[in-house]
Structure formats: structure tokens, C-alpha cells
Amino acid sequence: MKKITYVTGNWAKLASAKQALEPLGYEVDNIKMDTIEIQANDVEEVAKYSAKWASDKLKCDVLKNDTGLFVEALNGFPGVYTHFMEETLKEDGILKLLDGVENRKAYFKEAIAYCEYGKEPVTFVGITKGTIAKEKMGTYGWSFDFIFIPDGQDKTLGCYPNEERWKFWSLEIYEKLADYLDNK
DSSP, rough: OOEEEEEEEOOOHHHHHHHHHHGEEEEEEEEOOOOOOOSSSHHHHHHHHHHHHHHHHTTEEEEEEEEEEEEGGGOOOOEEHHHHHTTTTTHHHHHHHHOOOOEEEEEEEEEEEOOOOOOOOOOEEEEEEEEEEESSSOOOSGGGGGGGEEESSSSSSSGOOOHGGGGGOOHHHHHHHHHHTOOO
């Protein structure tokens, strides 16, 4: 069984990777560590750089991700600055920026980068579409979970307990990764 180390502290992302990869014979463990996050215009570039950095440091094959919230009416903001937005203006800041705005379409773009030790990373991208609520809702999750309503739903991610919330995220990236690993 080939081992992949997912560099994340997010249990939902780890669970998704395990669900997709372990049936194919890949053991997925994780390590939570700070990685260098470059300033870039795309989450894919950030994930790729972080994966290469972590793989070189840990001397093993790693999986790393970066995610951004892109709000249509804000021309894609906060995008690659989502983490900074979470730490500073938080979800209340997004709601204030959208006060009186009808177009509340948004999506999360998640990029995962798989890097074999000593090689260049490959990336896979998934999109989770939805809208921004007019007010915070829910008691589960964190940050933008309280304002993001996935397509086809009428409640924010924050209204769903942990065991349900992760199911709304696009899992196609893990399927793409599994296909890549299975066919290389």
C-alpha cells in the first residue's frame, strides 16, 4: 500500500481523501504543519508551491490544498485572500460588502496538489457553487460556513453537522487524483 501524507488539519478534507484513495490501495495519513503560502493570483499556484515545499521538507509524497471563496458581485474577492479575510473582516465583512446587492452568487474553488518526493506537483481543481446568505445562519463549522448556501440548498453550511457538511464539497478533485494515481 502506497502512503500519501495530507498536509492539513482539516478533518473533512482528510476524510474525503481517505474515502477516495484508500479503496484504491493508498494509505492516507496527515500531518498538520505550517507551510509557506506564496502571494499568487490563483489558489492552484498556492497549493502547488506549498505541496512542493512540504514534500521537500518531509521527504515524502504529500497532498496539499488551498481554497478560496470567490464572490461574483465583488469581482471574485476575496479569492486567494480568503484566509486573510477570515482572520480580519470575517463573514460579517462579506455581508457588509454585499449589503443591498442582489447578485449573491459565489463559489469555493479548491485546488489540491499532489507532489511525489523529488518531482514537480500535479494539481486538481474542484468548484462548489452556491450563494451568500443575507445573514449568518447555523451553529456548526466555522467562518464562511455561516454565510455560504450550497446550490440546491436553502440553508448555509453552518446549519449542517460535521458528518453532513463535508458532503456538500466537490469531491471530484479526489476522484481525479485517484484516477491519476491509478493510471500512472
